[in-house]
Amino acid sequence: MAGNSDAIAILGGTGDQGLGLALRFARAGRPVVIGSRKLERAEQAAAEVVAKVPGADVVGLENAEATKRAPLVILSLPFEHTAATLKGLSEAFEPGQIVVSMAVPLATAVGDGAARTIGVWQGSAAELVASLVPEGVRVVSAFQNVAAHRLMDLDHPVECDVLVSGAPKDREPVMALCALVPGLRALNGGPLGNARIVESLTALMIGLNVRYKLPEGCGVRFTGLGD
Amino acid sequence: MAGNSDAIAILGGTGDQGLGLALRFARAGRPVVIGSRKLERAEQAAAEVVAKVPGADVVGLENAEATKRAPLVILSLPFEHTAATLKGLSEAFEPGQIVVSMAVPLATAVGDGAARTIGVWQGSAAELVASLVPEGVRVVSAFQNVAAHRLMDLDHPVECDVLVSGAPKDREPVMALCALVPGLRALNGGPLGNARIVESLTALMIGLNVRYKLPEGCGVRFTGLGD
Numbered sequence: 001m002a003g004n005s006d007a008i009a010i011l012g013g014t015g016d017q018g019l020g021l022a023l024r025f026a027r028a029g030r031p032v033v034i035g036s037r038k039l040e041r042a043e044q045a046a047a048e049v050v051a052k053v054p055g056a057d058v059v060g061l062e063n064a065e066a067t068k069r070a071p072l073v074i075l076s077l078p079f080e081h082t083a084a085t086l087k088g089l090s091e092a093f094e095p096g097q098i099v100v101s102m103a104v105p106l107a108t109a110v111g112d113g114a115a116r117t118i119g120v121w122q123g124s125a126a127e128l129v130a131s132l133v134p135e136g137v138r139v140v141s142a143f144q145n146v147a148a149h150r151l152m153d154l155d156h157p158v159e160c161d162v163l164v165s166g167a168p169k170d171r172e173p174v175m176a177l178c179a180l181v182p183g184l185r186a187l188n189g190g191p192l193g194n195a196r197i198v199e200s201l202t203a204l205m206i207g208l209n210v211r212y213k214l215p216e217g218c219g220v221r222f223t224g225l226g227d
Numbered sequence: 228m229a230g231n232s233d234a235i236a237i238l239g240g241t242g243d244q245g246l247g248l249a250l251r252f253a254r255a256g257r258p259v260v261i262g263s264r265k266l267e268r269a270e271q272a273a274a275e276v277v278a279k280v281p282g283a284d285v286v287g288l289e290n291a292e293a294t295k296r297a298p299l300v301i302l303s304l305p306f307e308h309t310a311a312t313l314k315g316l317s318e319a320f321e322p323g324q325i326v327v328s329m330a331v332p333l334a335t336a337v338g339d340g341a342a343r344t345i346g347v348w349q350g351s352a353a354e355l356v357a358s359l360v361p362e363g364v365r366v367v368s369a370f371q372n373v374a375a376h377r378l379m380d381l382d383h384p385v386e387c388d389v390l391v392s393g394a395p396k397d398r399e400p401v402m403a404l405c406a407l408v409p410g411l412r413a414l415n416g417g418p419l420g421n422a423r424i425v426e427s428l429t430a431l432m433i434g435l436n437v438r439y440k441l442p443e444g445c446g447v448r449f450t451g452l453g454d
Contacts, residue, residue, distance in 0.1 A: 115417065150451070159450040163431070190342065190434045197431040204390070204424040205449070207417045212452050219450035222432070223386040224377070225439050 003069030018076030020151025035066030095136025115207035126195035140166030147217025157183025160219030230296030245303030247378025262293030322363025342434035353422035367393030374444025384410025387446030
């Protein structure tokens, strides 16, 4: 792998949620690689991070190039572009890399509403991702329930639990990422198949955002776990 | 309807979660009707409520009789008995009654684990219930995510949000019930179809209870909604 072992790549890092994570990780001092289909958009997003986090170690690259630069690759793509994008990246991945799926199969992918999901043959977007990455690449799901606007608002913590699902050894580095963002708490979300519940929870939360008029988005906390 | 218009009927009120709700509603001063397949078990449960809540207005009856005694009928049955029980009660319901589904299609119904669900043809247990009640009977889903042990522990509040899903007019009296239990907060859970997400969330929470060793059960809160 060409990149820094501390680096975090975010494909689709030009969208609100990906850019929000990029800002938070950069502010925590981690090198960030923003990937996009278009180099120019990736570079723009990187410049936006530097403008908001002076001194940030961030670079914008095309998705394939970004994928090669970090041991952790977060997918922050619209669900409907996830499969096609992954198929185009098969040469870019290396065994041992961890891919983080934050995709949610919202029904917007088929022109229906954002407060609903569509069924995914593999069970969840995360399992779809797992079916498409090259052998030896590990998949973990996380961050599906974290509101983009809350991530972007660097002056406030993000009051949200993050359910991290996947194989135990693979979950650990992803759970550690959550500690970089004030307010986020990583929870052991069990096996990757649980992503189907976590993903659908996002649709429920989008419905709450609409019904309670929360343009910034709600978060979720589980109670009774101690601190 | 034969009963008190303030009464709350709980079918399957001899199980932990139903009994927990019975205790809480009785303590809040509401008349409670506990239903069971067997009269004797219903009477035992009613006696248990009176023992813990002196002066409680509670009675134990067979399910069909209990159904006739209250405008609100909460179903606290194991999922696998829900359909058969409802089919046997078609004569007991009256148009205008509200049935509250708290059923979760846990995979235990087919001998698999409690941290997973099985698919329900109608979309959710609540929609299955809606397909089986007589015309004019309204169905709302609620309380699926509330831990039985927390309800039973009368000395402490239950730190949990309750997503109440159904038609707007029908949701209101069910949301009002939540105010009877310290700690519970009712949230507008949107249309009944959303129950499929809320139900699956229970399976996720059961998994958290196992992984984090929480015999009393966790709860869920949504953040960013104001108070």
